[in-house]
Amino acid sequence: MVSTAAGGVEALLYVVDTPDGPKTTRVYDIEDGKAVAGRRFFDAMPGFADGIRCDTHGNVWAGFSGGPGHDGVAVFAADGTLIGRILLPERCANLCFGGRKRNLLFMTASQSVYAL
16 A cells, blocks of 8 residues: 655555565655665564555554454554554454545455444
């Protein structure tokens, strides 16, 4: 996922590792259209992240899987610090913001769609 800075310029690229590899999400700076200066953004152990979105404050919202107490959505500040969770009874594969003001969160899970 690419985060867009003010003025519509792509500034950061987030890459979620799949369950078969390391359970980390990495972030890269975008310079002259290229991803550079890659670094670990967060470690998802014991679970793993899936679909992610950025909000207007630079927070990263990640669909999350890892069993009870982890399934749902994890929210990370722009520096990679976990700042919140939305727990669901099943793993969340993807999410998006919607509504007229983009203040609704839609979460697609294993067998359900949730809105908050």
